[in-house]
């Protein structure tokens with residue numbers, strides 16, 4: 226009996242010793258790569274350095290993580306980001322504006338909105354100081370006449386269609402036209418809708434993050450971007466970011482630019498001023514929790530914007546980034562169904578129209594579903610093939626929108642604050658607002674839970690096998 230006890234004790238020690246490494250590689254469940262390693266933290270130091278071959282704004286290198294697996298590098302080097310600090314994305318406040326920009330970082334809300342995108346932000350969610358303080362600031366810098374432009378009427382509660390209730394031309398309502406503002410006014414900066422330099426491709430993915438099982442989802446897309454050494458802009462939806470904050474962080478850590486794409490993905494012109502502010506600020510807050518930075522770029526869902534929305538988002542510190550429509554650089558991955566034939570059509574169009582040397586442009590793709598992400602991954606594979614052809618059959622260089630525009634990716638600091646702790650795959654760390662209100666993000670279900678269950682089953686299996694061997698042979 227004593228022998229059994231000693232053996233069981235030894236087994237326990239062995240299993241206990243295995244615990245830390247299991248935690249350290251838990252992100253591999255998300256990253257889809259067995260050697261992805263969680264950056265060291267522990268709250269003492271924010272410094273995280275990453276093995277990237279390009280210099281990307283927003284990164285400070287003070288400690289070094291385990292290098293990622295070496296992947297084939299493209300033959301075409303990405304355009305290096307200028308050494309000098311790029312200017313703020315949103316431009317200066319007009320003369321006479323009421324004081325400095327809204328204080329950053331945002332206060333954390335006492336509760337987060339739900340994750341059902343069909344439900345508009347309302348009630349207590351709108352009464353949080355995160356929203357009320359920001360709305361007061363918006364009213365202090367945006368002309369009353371602009372804030373009085375009436376909201377449009379959304380036809381289908383889950384769709385993009387709206388009836389515009391004001392002068393669509395005078396207010397530059399994007400869906401009619403489309404209309405873009407190429408010049409600044411006293412209360413907004415110009416829309417971003419193309420990259421200014423020839424042969425630069427602002428490559429963007431909307432509506433994520435998305436985690437399915439590591440295949441044809443955001444982690445898979447991140448791996449393929451890494452293979453091609455391409456950095457992109459991710460316009461994140463708040464209600465998805467709170468489900469997978471670690472994927473927002475993974476994208477940032479890989480050198481991608483993180484931007485705002487609202488919380489519920491409603492057409493913004495259909496919302497009240499208060500709701501517009503809430504859509505932006507809650508998404509900003511969850512991104513701040515995820516990466517320790519406040520984005521400088523936002524994209525209206527469906528491109529649905531007018532001067533009222535431009536002015537409100539500009540007052541909140543954001544530059545509006547849409548995509549190129551002349552010629553159209555929306556891949557159409559969310560339109561026309563999800564058949565193999567449609568996929569081939571998209572891939573053919575991208576190869577023929579996006580790849581040749583041409584004026585700079587901003588594309589639209591989505592990591593919203595298994596289908597659209599699969600298309601995005603196949604486009605990356607095609608980029609790789611085109612680059613390695615002799616001679617290369619691609620004349621444009623993909624890069625984040627902020628880089629192609631030579632503007633800052635984040636408002637205020639371009640590096641996370643000292644002491645920032647990245648989200649773990651098991652959910653956001655709990656926190657407090659004003660030192661008294663405790664909140665925590667919903668626990669992440671699915672992937673991480675499954676990973677833990679699998680590990681637990683494996684451990685139990687090992688114990689059972691050892692016990693059986695002991696009983697049989699001893």
Ligand SMILES: [Zn+2]
Pocket residue numbers: 431432486490526527
């Ligand atoms: Zn979208």
